[in-house]
Amino acid sequence: MDEEVDLKNNDPILEAQQLTRRFGGLVAVNNVSFTVNKNEIFGLIGPNGAGKTTLFNLITGLVQPSGGKLLYCSKEIIKLRPHQIASQGIARTFQNIRLFGELTAIENIIVARHIHINSNVFTGVLGLPPAPKEEQNNKQKALELLNLVGLSNRATEKAHNLPYGDQRRLEIARALALEPQLLLLDEPAAGMNPNEKQNLSKFIRQITTDFDLTTILIEHHVPLVMGLCDRIAVLDFGQLIALGQPEKVRSDPAVIAAYLGVG
Numbered sequence: 001m002d003e004e005v006d007l008k009n010n011d012p013i014l015e016a017q018q019l020t021r022r023f024g025g026l027v028a029v030n031n032v033s034f035t036v037n038k039n040e041i042f043g044l045i046g047p048n049g050a051g052k053t054t055l056f057n058l059i060t061g062l063v064q065p066s067g068g069k070l071l072y073c074s075k076e077i078i079k080l081r082p083h084q085i086a087s088q089g090i091a092r093t094f095q096n097i098r099l100f101g102e103l104t105a106i107e108n109i110i111v112a113r114h115i116h117i118n119s120n121v122f123t124g125v126l127g128l129p130p131a132p133k134e135e136q137n138n139k140q141k142a143l144e145l146l147n148l149v150g151l152s153n154r155a156t157e158k159a160h161n162l163p164y165g166d167q168r169r170l171e172i173a174r175a176l177a178l179e180p181q182l183l184l185l186d187e188p189a190a191g192m193n194p195n196e197k198q199n200l201s202k203f204i205r206q207i208t209t210d211f212d213l214t215t216i217l218i219e220h221h222v223p224l225v226m227g228l229c230d231r232i233a234v235l236d237f238g239q240l241i242a243l244g245q246p247e248k249v250r251s252d253p254a255v256i257a258a259y260l261g262v263g
Ligand SMILES: Nc1ncnc2c1ncn2[C@@H]1O[C@H](COP(=O)(O)OP(=O)(O)OP(=O)(O)O)[C@@H](O)[C@H]1O
Pocket: 023, 026, 028, 046, 047, 048, 049, 050, 051, 052, 053, 054, 055, 095
C-alpha cells in the first residue's frame, strides 16, 4: 500500500466536502458533505436512484466529480485513477457481482493479491514462474481469506458455479486481499436469505475489528443497517437528508417520508 497513514481510532479517514456529480441535467450527488471516522461501520441508505452507487463510484475513482472535494486520510483523491485509489487502501464490492466467473474461488483472490503486490497478474493465474515463494505465500493468504468467509471447501470451484450468497462472500474476500483500510460494500446482503443476512451482519462486524477496517455499506435491508452501523447517512435525490446514529435517523421525519415509509 502506498504511503499508508497511521490513523487512530475515530480520526477522520474519509471526508466528502460539497461533493457533486451531474449527469447532464440530473444531479446524482448534490452538494454532499460528511466525514467517516476510522473503524466506523457507516451505512449509506436511500431510495432507488438516490445517488448511493454514484457516491461509491466517486470514492473509488470510477466517476469524476462535477464539484467538491474528497479527502482520504486528509489527502485529496479526486485526481487519482481507480487503481491508484485501490493501492492507497480503498477496496470495494459491487452491487452486480464482478468476479472472474471462469476462474476458481482461490484464483479470484490470488489475482487480487497480485494487483496488491504489483506483480504480473498472468504469471500467477497461469501458474508460470517466477517467484515460487511469493506464489506459495499468496496461495496461503488466499486460503486463509477463503477460510475466513467460510469458503475453504469451495476453493477450486469456478466462481460462476457458486451460489449467490457464496459469490458475495467471495467478493468480500477478494476485496480484503487488497489489504484495505477502507472497505466499501455495495448491497452485500442482496439475494441472501434472512439467516445469511444475520450471519453477514456478524461477519462485517468481525472483519471490521479483525482487519482494523473502516467499512461503508450501501444496503436496502433496513433492519440490517440499523442493527449494524455506528452511523447512517441518508441520501434522497442526490442530497444528504440525514446523518447520525441509527435511532436518530430512524425517527427523522424526512427519512420516514423519503425512505422508511416507502414500501
Ligand atoms: N453513468 C450515468 N449516466 C447517467 N445517469 C446516471 C449514471 N449513473 C447514475 N445515473 C443516474 O444517477 C442517479 C443516481 O443513481 P445511483 O445508481 O447512484 O443511485 P442508487 O442510490 O445507487 O440507486 P439504487 O439503489 O437503485 O442502486 C439515478 O437517477 C441514475 O439513473
